[in-house]
Amino acid sequence: MDTVISIENVSYHYPDAAENVLKNVSLAIPAGSFTAILGHNGSGKSTLAKLCNAILIPTEGRVTVNGLDTSLEDNLIPVRRTVGMVFQNPDNQIVASVVEDDVAFAPENLGVESAEIRRRVDDALRRVGMYEFRLHAPHLLSGGQKQRIAIAGVLAMQPKILVLDEPTAMLDPLGRKEVLSTVEELRAETGMTVLLITHHMDECIGADRVIVVSDGQLVMDGAPGEVFSRVEELRALGLDVPDTTETLYELRKAGLDLPLDALTIDACADVLAGLFTKSAE
Amino acid sequence: MPDIRLESLRYVYSRGTPFEKVALNDVTLDIPAGQYVALLGHTGSGKSTLIQQLNGLLTPTAGRVLYDGEDIHRSKEALRDIRFRVGLVFQYPEYQLFEETVYKDIAFGPGNMRLPAAEIEERVRKSAHFAGVDESLFDASPLELSGGQKRRIAIAGVMAMKPDVLVLDEPIAGLDPAGCRSLLENIKRYHRSTGCTIVLVTHEMNVAATEAERLLVMRAGQIALDGTPQEVFSRPEELRSMGLDIPGAAALAQALRQRGVSLPESIYSPKYLAKTLLSRMGGVSC
Amino acid sequence: MLKDITLGQYFPGDTLVHRLDPRTKLISVVLDFIALFTANNWLSTAVVALTLILAVALSRIKPRALLKGMKPLMFIVVFTAVLNLFYTEGHVIAQFWIFRITSEGLRRTILMVLRIFLLVSCTFLLTYTTSPLQLTDGLEQLLRPLKKLRFPVHELAMMMSIALRFIPTLIEETDKIMSAQKARGADFETGGLMRRARALLPVLVPLFVSALRRADELATAMECRCYHGGEGRTRMKTLQMHTADHLTLLFWIGVLCCVIVLKRFGL
Numbered sequence: 001m002d003t004v005i006s007i008e009n010v011s012y013h014y015p016d017a018a019e020n021v022l023k024n025v026s027l028a029i030p031a032g033s034f035t036a037i038l039g040h041n042g043s044g045k046s047t048l049a050k051l052c053n054a055i056l057i058p059t060e061g062r063v064t065v066n067g068l069d070t071s072l073e074d075n076l077i078p079v080r081r082t083v084g085m086v087f088q089n090p091d092n093q094i095v096a097s098v099v100e101d102d103v104a105f106a107p108e109n110l111g112v113e114s115a116e117i118r119r120r121v122d123d124a125l126r127r128v129g130m131y132e133f134r135l136h137a138p139h140l141l142s143g144g145q146k147q148r149i150a151i152a153g154v155l156a157m158q159p160k161i162l163v164l165d166e167p168t169a170m171l172d173p174l175g176r177k178e179v180l181s182t183v184e185e186l187r188a189e190t191g192m193t194v195l196l197i198t199h200h201m202d203e204c205i206g207a208d209r210v211i212v213v214s215d216g217q218l219v220m221d222g223a224p225g226e227v228f229s230r231v232e233e234l235r236a237l238g239l240d241v242p243d244t245t246e247t248l249y250e251l252r253k254a255g256l257d258l259p260l261d262a263l264t265i266d267a268c269a270d271v272l273a274g275l276f277t278k279s280a281e
Numbered sequence: 282m283p284d285i286r287l288e289s290l291r292y293v294y295s296r297g298t299p300f301e302k303v304a305l306n307d308v309t310l311d312i313p314a315g316q317y318v319a320l321l322g323h324t325g326s327g328k329s330t331l332i333q334q335l336n337g338l339l340t341p342t343a344g345r346v347l348y349d350g351e352d353i354h355r356s357k358e359a360l361r362d363i364r365f366r367v368g369l370v371f372q373y374p375e376y377q378l379f380e381e382t383v384y385k386d387i388a389f390g391p392g393n394m395r396l397p398a399a400e401i402e403e404r405v406r407k408s409a410h411f412a413g414v415d416e417s418l419f420d421a422s423p424l425e426l427s428g429g430q431k432r433r434i435a436i437a438g439v440m441a442m443k444p445d446v447l448v449l450d451e452p453i454a455g456l457d458p459a460g461c462r463s464l465l466e467n468i469k470r471y472h473r474s475t476g477c478t479i480v481l482v483t484h485e486m487n488v489a490a491t492e493a494e495r496l497l498v499m500r501a502g503q504i505a506l507d508g509t510p511q512e513v514f515s516r517p518e519e520l521r522s523m524g525l526d527i528p529g530a531a532a533l534a535q536a537l538r539q540r541g542v543s544l545p546e547s548i549y550s551p552k553y554l555a556k557t558l559l560s561r562m563g564g565v566s567c
Numbered sequence: 568m569l570k571d572i573t574l575g576q577y578f579p580g581d582t583l584v585h586r587l588d589p590r591t592k593l594i595s596v597v598l599d600f601i602a603l604f605t606a607n608n609w610l611s612t613a614v615v616a617l618t619l620i621l622a623v624a625l626s627r628i629k630p631r632a633l634l635k636g637m638k639p640l641m642f643i644v645v646f647t648a649v650l651n652l653f654y655t656e657g658h659v660i661a662q663f664w665i666f667r668i669t670s671e672g673l674r675r676t677i678l679m680v681l682r683i684f685l686l687v688s689c690t691f692l693l694t695y696t697t698s699p700l701q702l703t704d705g706l707e708q709l710l711r712p713l714k715k716l717r718f719p720v721h722e723l724a725m726m727m728s729i730a731l732r733f734i735p736t737l738i739e740e741t742d743k744i745m746s747a748q749k750a751r752g753a754d755f756e757t758g759g760l761m762r763r764a765r766a767l768l769p770v771l772v773p774l775f776v777s778a779l780r781r782a783d784e785l786a787t788a789m790e791c792r793c794y795h796g797g798e799g800r801t802r803m804k805t806l807q808m809h810t811a812d813h814l815t816l817l818f819w820i821g822v823l824c825c826v827i828v829l830k831r832f833g834l
Contacts, residue, residue, distance in 0.1 A: 040457040041429060055787055077793050085791040088455075092781045093788035097577065097699045097732045104803035106792035117803040135579045139735045142324065153792060169455045172324045172484045173526045199457040202529070238459030243487070243529025243551045250555030265529070269536035275562060276542050338746050361752070369750040376740075377747040379772035389769065393752030424776060438751060 004161055004193050005029040005052055005083070010061035012047055021047045023216040024061070029195060031160070034187060036204035036224070037197045039213035040238040045197050048213065049165045052195065053083035066160070081110060084154030088166040090146035091139070099141075099149055100125065100134040106157040117156075124155040127189070128182050144175025148182055155186075161193040162186070168200065176200075201228070202242050205263045212237065225261025244268035282314035282445045282476065283349030285335060285367075290344035292330055292502075304330040306502035307344070314445070317472055317479045319489035322499030323524040328482050329372075331499065332448045335480070336367035365394055368444030372451045374435030375428055383409075383426075383434050384419040390442040404441045411471040412437035413463065429460045433467075440471065446478040447471070453488065461485075465492055486528045490514060490549040498523065515546030530554045577698045583811060584626035584696045589705030591812040592693050598819040599689045602826045603682055611829040612681055618822050619685055619692070626696050636691045637684065644683055651676040699731035701804070708806055721797030729785070737778065744773050 007027040013020045021044045029035055039045040050056040051063050054070040065082050068075040087093050096102035100121050107117045125131040128148040138146055147167055154162065164183065168176040180203060187194055196203065204210045210227040212220035214237045220227050228234070228245045235241075241249070244265060248258050256275070262268040292305040304327050312318060322328050333339045334346055337353045337360045346353050353363045368390075371377065380386035384405060391401045409416060412433045418426065423434050436452065449468065453461040465488065472479045483489055489496055489510065496513040498506035500523045506513050513520070517527045517535055527535075527549075534548040542561070548554045579585075584592075599615065606612045623630060637644070655672030662668070694702070707724035714720050745755065748769045755766050 040459055042427065050787075053791060055790060077795065080791060080793050085788075087784065087788060089784060091736055092784035095729060095732065095785070095789060095792075097728070098579070101698070101700045101803070105789075105794070108801055108803060109793040109795065111799045111801050114801060114803050114805050117801065121803060137577070137579075137735075138732075139739075157793065174323050174524045201458075238457060240458035244533060246551035247530060247533060247554050247558075250552055251558065254555070254559050256559075265532050265536050268533055269540055272533075272537055272558065273540035273542055275558070333746065336750060338749060361754075364750060364752050369747075371743065371747045371750070374747065376777050377744055377751075377769075377773050379769045379776075389753075390751040393754070442752065 002031045003028045004031045004066055005195075006062075006064045007048075007051065008062045008064075010051060010058040010063060012044075012051060012056060012059050020059070021216050022051075022058075025216070025218055026061075027211070027218065029161070029193060031193055032191050033209060034194045034207045035196070035209045035211060036207035037195065037211045037213060038199060038201070038204060038227075038239060039197075040199065043213045044216040045213045046165050049085065049163050049195070049197050052161075052163050053085055054079045055085070077110070081106075081157045082159055083161045083163055084157055084159035086147065086150050086154055086162070086164045086167050088169045090143055090150055090170065093150050093153075094138045094146060097137055097139075098134075099130065099136050099138055102138060102149060103134075103152045103156050106153060110157065120156045120158065121152075124152040127155060127186060128152045142175060143171045144178035147171065147175065147179045151179075151182060151186075159192075161195065163195045163197070165197045166199070167196075168198065168203065176203075199239070201240055205242065212239070214238075223261075224263055225259075228263060229260035231260070247272075282478070283366075284314050285312040285446065285478070286310070286347040286350075287331075287334070288345045288347060290331075290334060290346065291342045292334065292339060293342045294330075296342070303502055305334070305341075308502070308504055310497070310504060310507075312446075312478060312480070314478055315476050316495055317469075317493045318481070318495045318497060319493035320480055320482045320497050320499065321484075321486070321489055321525060322505075323484075326499040326523075327502040328499055329450065330502075332369060332450060332480065332482060335446065335448055336369050337363045338369070365390070365442045366444055367446040367448060368439040368442050370436050370439045370447070370449045370452060372454060373432075374439075374452075375431035378423040378431055378435060378438075381422060382420050383414065383423050386423050386434060387414070387438045387441050390438055394442060401441075404443060405437075408437040408440035409434075411440055411467060411474075413467045429456060429464075432456070433464070436464075436467075443475075444477065446480065448480040448482075450482045451484065452481070453483065453485065461488070468492075486514075486526050486531075487550075490528050490531075498525070510549055511547035514549040576694065578628060578632070578695050579698070580627060580696065582626050582696070584622060584692070586811070587696075587815060588806055588808050588812045589697050589701040590709055590806060591808065591815050592697055593702075593705050593709060595815060595819050596689055596693050598823055600686065602819075602823045603685055603689075605823070605830055606682075606826050607678075607830060609678075611826040612678060612685075614822060614825055614829065616681070616685055618819075619689055622692060623688070626692060628692060628695050632695065633688045633691050637687055640683070640687060644680060647683070648676050648680050651679050700728050703728040703731070704802070704804070704806060721800075725797075733778075733781065736781075737774070740777060741770065741774055744770050 007025055010022055010025045011020045012022040037045050037048065047056060051058060054076055057071045063070045065079045068079050070079050094102050095105050103121045103124055104117050107120050122131065125134050128151050130145060130148050130152060133141065133145065138149060167179050171179065183194060184206065186192055196207065198204065204224050207224055210222065210224045211218055212227060220230065228241050231241050231245065231249045242263060244263055245260055248260050248262065248268065252258050258271060262271045287308050287310040290305050290308040294302045294304050308331065320328050330339060334341060340354060348363055348366065353359055378386050380389060387405045387409060388401050391404050414433045414437050423431055440447065453464055456464060468479065469492065481493060494509065496508060496510055497504055498513060505523060506516065506519065514527055514531045517531060520527050530551045531549040534544050534554055538544055544557060548557060602615050606615055652668060652672050653666050655669050655675055657669035657671030659667050660670050703724040707720055710720045753766060753769055755763065
């Protein structure tokens, strides 16, 4: 697969800070992949996200998006329209007082012709299931709905990559589900590359790849099953594992030979139920 | 320490406007002193309204809020007093910090109580300790600290009023797992050493299951379920129909039951599930 | 509470008034203002009032919503009414203690209250039927000639629409912070003016800090969506004047002429 985002030996420190938030990080994101980036607060995961669309420029090293170097002024707009970003606080990324006007914001900035903007806005709103709300005032919507509007606002740019920086941190369980299933549907329908930054372990279960960031470095990188089996290490990093993994882990400690990578409730239940049919025989 | 009693409490928002909404509908509830209660329910179910009734920030449309057997709205003085007796920590409390130093911010509540300076100082130190705020931060500006630290400072600010009841609205929202764990430990320790009542509003079922001795689940302005974690989580279908999750371990236990493994209804923690499974297996293989 | 303030609120709809070009509505409001300040007698004021009643009826905005919007201004209305009522010289029709009511005073008071009411209603009708974005678009278009004088028309319009977008959010936030400080025993209701002003500090500081944080995050979010100033920017909804707009403007000019004529002939 082609690499759409390539991060090469990148270090970053904020202008007024002495220490690097990211320390010599290298990472390649293949087209069409779903990557989850996990890390505790202050691990540098949000900085990593902002480096992907030229909101931040690496202090050292290089970030390229579709081969475009993010540090070049001329690449700014092409990079940003390729990498759509959704942030944590839904209130602080909605610009307009009417849903559809907000979704139109990005294509307007790109100088798209008005009939085409209309088409893109309607399409984006349908994709996130918010078309009926197009004339509503965003501040009266629920957190999950606002976040879907934010996603639609990004989709209207027709980006290739969607970066979501803790999109569910401020939402209730219902809102969280809304947003995650929207992202899942988008992936299924468009094959978009998705980068999900989170500290909710269970949101990573569906990812192709989980990367754990700690103290500005990538400390784990693998399929969710692989990463979550390292229970002790994750805990030491201030992270947690899903209840499924923890149950399996407890049973392993008691001496049972069980795989730790059955992450979904169903997969895990199958493994555990297997124990009983075996021992009954 | 006094009990709280809500009697046929009703509250209607924006009465007489198109936005009129019944937020609490005939809620009757007793919270005995010293209990650790978790309040659950999805957004809009009335949780926030309920907790703002507990310290008189909102006035009931009908019904009464009794504290130690007396109506909290009986007089202006009583109402002011109740604010200090029932400490309320709002959601994202870090956004309410305003003083120049951490110390002054924690001292704001006790200062409003017009306590002597020595008493205030002692309370600030104690509550900072309980909330996990290091004394070395006392002279720092609260605005320059990390989100997690700010939140602890805000919580210390309410603890410093030495309330008999501490109400926390989503205190762990947005914290990472390690931050959640340590804050919850702080709250538990505070509960144990002061014996005060805790009302914890949360969306996290795992948290409710492990922290509280009693769960209250709200739906459409009413208390829909009320019981121990075992009792409440043994009704997964009802919880799901209310738009709530059940703890992962409880869902796993349910999936196992569907696969013919007989398990008790009261499982909601991975450790307990593992233990039960081990004993079951022992039973089978014998 | 604060949430009840309806100033600047938009009620979406699909009536003739909603559909008018915002420029038409803005110019109409200006013409209405001129007409109201020109009108100095019953008949001419009645003409303006009738026009407004017609507009309200067409917009299907509930008159109650307009009245509700008046509430915060009640103090000013009462104040000017009292001033006019008791301090106008002329033919005395009622008198008690040191107060005297003259027929001129009564007439002037009624006209004054009516005029304030019409002014405010007209403004509310504009904001109720025009989305803030349309409004700023309209302003931006109307002020466009000023661009040549290096006046930052686009930037101002953008600032205005963002301010409008965040008013409800900040009002809600103020409510929340006030409750949080009340929960810590803050007292906003008692004490003298100085004490009360000081008591607001615990609300204003967090509000200000939070507004800054929001501004910062919003700026990043806007950059992420390729915002780079007004240059090369297109709009989804381009403004277009239709027949209804031309007719409305003609109608308003008619009303204005009518008022002038009525005034001239002192009817």
